[in-house]
Amino acid sequence: MPELAEVEFFRRRWWEAGARGRVRAAEAQPRSLVFRHLAREFPGGAAAMAKSLAGARLAGSGTDGKQMWFVFSLKKLRKGNRSTLWLGIHLGMTGEMRVEPADYSVRKHDALILRLAGRSLVFHDPRQFGRVRVWRGAKGEAPPWRNNLPPEILSPAFTVGRLRGVLVRHGRAPVKAVLLNQKYFPGVGNWMADEILWRAAIPPATLAGQLASAATAKKLHAKIRQVARDALRVIAGAGGKLPPDLNVHIPDAWLFNHRWADGGLCPKTQKPLRREEIGGRTTCWSPAWQRRPKPGGT
DNA sequence: CACGATGTTCCCTG
DNA sequence: CCAGGGAACATCGT
Numbered sequence: 001m002p003e004l005a006e007v008e009f010f011r012r013r014w015w016e017a018g019a020r021g022r023v024r025a026a027e028a029q030p031r032s033l034v035f036r037h038l039a040r041e042f043p044g045g046a047a048a049m050a051k052s053l054a055g056a057r058l059a060g061s062g063t064d065g066k067q068m069w070f071v072f073s074l075k076k077l078r079k080g081n082r083s084t085l086w087l088g089i090h091l092g093m094t095g096e097m098r099v100e101p102a103d104y105s106v107r108k109h110d111a112l113i114l115r116l117a118g119r120s121l122v123f124h125d126p127r128q129f130g131r132v133r134v135w136r137g138a139k140g141e142a143p144p145w146r147n148n149l150p151p152e153i154l155s156p157a158f159t160v161g162r163l164r165g166v167l168v169r170h171g172r173a174p175v176k177a178v179l180l181n182q183k184y185f186p187g188v189g190n191w192m193a194d195e196i197l198w199r200a201a202i203p204p205a206t207l208a209g210q211l212a213s214a215a216t217a218k219k220l221h222a223k224i225r226q227v228a229r230d231a232l233r234v235i236a237g238a239g240g241k242l243p244p245d246l247n248v249h250i251p252d253a254w255l256f257n258h259r260w261a262d263g264g265l266c267p268k269t270q271k272p273l274r275r276e277e278i279g280g281r282t283t284c285w286s287p288a289w290q291r292r293p294k295p296g297g298t
Numbered sequence: 299c300a301c302g303a304t305g306t307t308c309c310c311t312g
Numbered sequence: 313c314c315a316g317g318g319a320a321c322a323t324c325g326t
Contacts, residue, residue: 002305003304092306093303093306094304094305094322126322126323127303127305127323127324128322128323129305129306131306169314170315173315173316177316182305182306189304189305279317280317281305
């Protein structure tokens with residue numbers, strides 16, 4: 001499920017239910033594989049994390065691409081100054097965040113439950129490709145996993161020039177595979193990559209190096225941003241009210257609604273869509289619409 | 299019963 | 313060391 005906008009949707013869901021609230025207790029299911037790396041970064045692993053979260057106040061939250069984080073302030077400590085706890089959640093393939101009643105009982109594949117006054121915040125992940133990270137530090141410090149992040153695709157630092165550099169550097173890879181690289185396009189996943197290439201009328205198997213001309217890169221850059229903005233607005237309710245769930249209405253003018261089942265038709269041409277594996281992932285595209293760009297200048 | 303799923307990481311090769 | 317490709321991870325639904 002989770003790409004840029006779905007991650008933002010789930011972050012807001014927890015944040016709107018828990019902002020500035022006190023965590024009365026935290027319950028981690030240590031057998032969930034989402035904690036498999038935790039002990040390396042946080043001595044004591046899931047159990048120590050749950051203990052540290054008890055009594056903490058939810059002070060902030062955000063996302064870095066598909067990585068979401070919540071920051072908690074801890075009660076004053078006599079020793080040291082490490083009064084801030086960062087909780088990082090990656091949703092993997094099937095993770096989701098829920099808000100449940102206070103008396104909610106743990107269900108299969110729930111990984112983490114935060115008990116607040118009047119409600120429970122639940123992180124649920126059946127396939128367990130998700131990941132929980134925790135870092136404790138002084139106020140104003142950030143965890144190592146927030147250092148040296150690539151520019152968000154909607155930030156001013158995500159420039160056409162940067163995009164061209166990426167296309168040249170990975171010139172022998174299919175552009176579809178390059179778009180999935182989180183180092184360059186944080187938050188872009190399989191459906192967004194297909195949507196971007198469809199809107200840009202670029203066949204997904206095109207080698208990235210073929211797209212590095214100024215004109216083509218500019219077009220691709222515009223579509224990357226457009227898909228990110230549209231997805232955030234429609235799915236995460238950017239700038240407005242949070243939609244009640246992820247089953248929001250996606251416009252039929254997007255590829256999104258037509259891509260899943262075999263036999264879908266391209267909304268632009270009404271010709272059949274094709275599904276094939278490109279860049280290691282199932283890719284949906286419209287051969288009648290997505291044609292190789294003409295070789296252009298620089 | 300087999301296959302595929304909106305992700306990441308590790309390992310191998312050139 | 314770099315770039316690219318493929319497998320593995322675990323579970324569920326069609």
